[in-house]
Amino acid sequence: MYDKRLDAVIAAADTGSFASAGRMLHISTPALAKQINTFEKEYGLTLFTRSRSGVELTPQGRDFVTDTRPIMHECNEIISRAQRRSADNIEPVRLGVSVLRSGRRILDLWQKDAGKHPEIRLELVSLSDNTTTINNIIAHLGQDIDMVSTAFDADYWSRYCGTLVLDYEPLCLAVPREHPLARLPIITLDELAGTRIHIIAQHHGCDETARNLLSQHADIELIDIDHYGLDTFNECAQAGDLLISKPLWADVHPQLVNVPVDWPVQVGLSYGLLYSLDPSPAVAAFIERIRELAGTSV
Numbered sequence: 398m399y400d401k402r403l404d405a406v407i408a409a410a411d412t413g414s415f416a417s418a419g420r421m422l423h424i425s426t427p428a429l430a431k432q433i434n435t436f437e438k439e440y441g442l443t444l445f446t447r448s449r450s451g452v453e454l455t456p457q458g459r460d461f462v463t464d465t466r467p468i469m470h471e472c473n474e475i476i477s478r479a480q481r482r483s484a485d486n487i488e489p490v491r492l493g494v495s496v497l498r499s500g501r502r503i504l505d506l507w508q509k510d511a512g513k514h515p516e517i518r519l520e521l522v523s524l525s526d527n528t529t530t531i532n533n534i535i536a537h538l539g540q541d542i543d544m545v546s547t548a549f550d551a552d553y554w555s556r557y558c559g560t561l562v563l564d565y566e567p568l569c570l571a572v573p574r575e576h577p578l579a580r581l582p583i584i585t586l587d588e589l590a591g592t593r594i595h596i597i598a599q600h601h602g603c604d605e606t607a608r609n610l611l612s613q614h615a616d617i618e619l620i621d622i623d624h625y626g627l628d629t630f631n632e633c634a635q636a637g638d639l640l641i642s643k644p645l646w647a648d649v650h651p652q653l654v655n656v657p658v659d660w661p662v663q664v665g666l667s668y669g670l671l672y673s674l675d676p677s678p679a680v681a682a683f684i685e686r687i688r689e690l691a692g693t694s695v
Contacts, residue, residue, distance in 0.1 A: 398472035403465055405432040406444060410462045414451045487518045490683045493534065493542035495524040496649060497625055500546040502563065503670065506690045507683075517683050527626035535671060543680045544672035548643050551667040559672040561684055563691045567665040568607050570594070571642035571653040573634055583657045590616040593638040598623055606664045607641055 408418035409429070419429040437444055444458035454462060494500045500521070507519060522542045524534070534545055535558050548566040572579040578588065589611070596608055598621040611617050620638065622629055627650070633640045634652035645668065647655045658664070670687065672680060 398476060399469055400436065402432040402436040403469060405429045406436065407462060407466070407469070409433060409445065409452055410454055410458070413453065487516060488677060488679045489518045489520040490679050491520045491522045491541070491543045493524040493545040494521050495526045495529075496627060497526045497646065498524060498545055498547045502645075502668070503546045503687060506687055509690055510686075514682075514686065517679060517686070519683065527628050530624040532624075538671070539673040539675070539677070543676065544670050544684070546668075546670050548645065548666040548668045549671060554671060557674075559670075559674055559676060559684070560667070561670040561672070561688060562667040563669040563687070564667070565665055566643040566645060566668045567657070567663075568660075569642050569644065569655045569657050571630065571633065571640040571646070571650070572656050573637050573639075574652055574654055576637060576639075578639070578656060579654050581656060583659050585659045586610065586614060586617075586661075589614065589639075593618045593620055593636070595620045595622050595629060595633055595638055595640045597621075597625075597641070606662065607660070610660065610662075610664070 404422060405418060408421045409415055412418045412421060415430050415433070416426045419426040422429065433445065436442070442457060442461065443455055444461060445452040446455055492500050492503065511517075511519070524542070524545070531545075531547065531549075534542070535554070538544065538558055549560065551560050551562055554560055570578075570584060572584075578584055578592075581588070594611060594617060596611070596619050599605065599608060608619065611619060629640065630650040630653060632638070634650060640653070642653075642655050643666065644655060670684060672684060676684065
């Protein structure tokens with residue numbers, strides 16, 4: 398809508414330095430200086446006086462920048478309005494979110510360059526942790542929601558849906574704050590003698606390693622659950638029981654504290670996105686962009 402070299406001019410005017418302006422615009426100092434020099438030469442203007450201490454607008458430059466700012470702002474507003482209007486006709490990409498599946502890491506990644514992809518419209522859809530099992534979510538991917546961010550066993554769930562692994566979540570224990578184990582920096586398996594631990598039932602798509610290790614200790618009682626919900630956290634807090642947890646749930650319940658476990662082997666789950674085996678083009682584009690963003694942030 399306007400000569401993009403004006404961005405360099407305005408940045409230099411605001412910072413008083415080509416180097417600072419370059420950092421602001423994420424380009425090198427020589428590249429920024431070239432943009433301004435060619436702009437001045439092309440239009441016969443002298444916008445800046447250069448010195449060792451930086452740059453300063455000339456009287457001609459001050460008038461030019463004052464006149465230019467509202468034009469640039471209006472151009473950006475025109476583009477934004479056009480993008481908003483076109484977004485109404487774009488198929489949304491629906492991310493299911495809840496207290497336990499907040500999608501915060503996904504949203505943080507997407508926020509980095511969502512404005513560069515007006516062709517992708519992300520919508521958040523509320524999920525119920527207490528009444529919606531992960532199995533039910535997977536069975537209906539592509540209907541009410543397109544994807545959910547959670548911790549999962551990639552080998553198990555890749556048979557039923559698409560998986561995008563972005564991180565690793567070591568399994569820990571959620572312990573009631575009044576429990577003696579809550580004060581430990583790390584819990585050994587021997588220190589779990591006499592405890593009751595709530596854990597996902599066998600063959601329900603969670604890591605079986607933790608169950609196998611805990612079941613070798615006859616003095617640890619395992620309580621099967623079919624899914625995680627806030628009612629599960631409440632039950633453990635009230636009964637004084639422990640719950641297999643993950644670092645991403647550190648602040649889910651105020652009466653429970655996550656404590657690492659000294660597992661003899663690596664015990665954990667993948668973290669990322671679960672989506673339909675046959676995603677729409679919009680969902681596929683979003684998934685690929687998140688994959689790229691996660692790769693560049695490592």
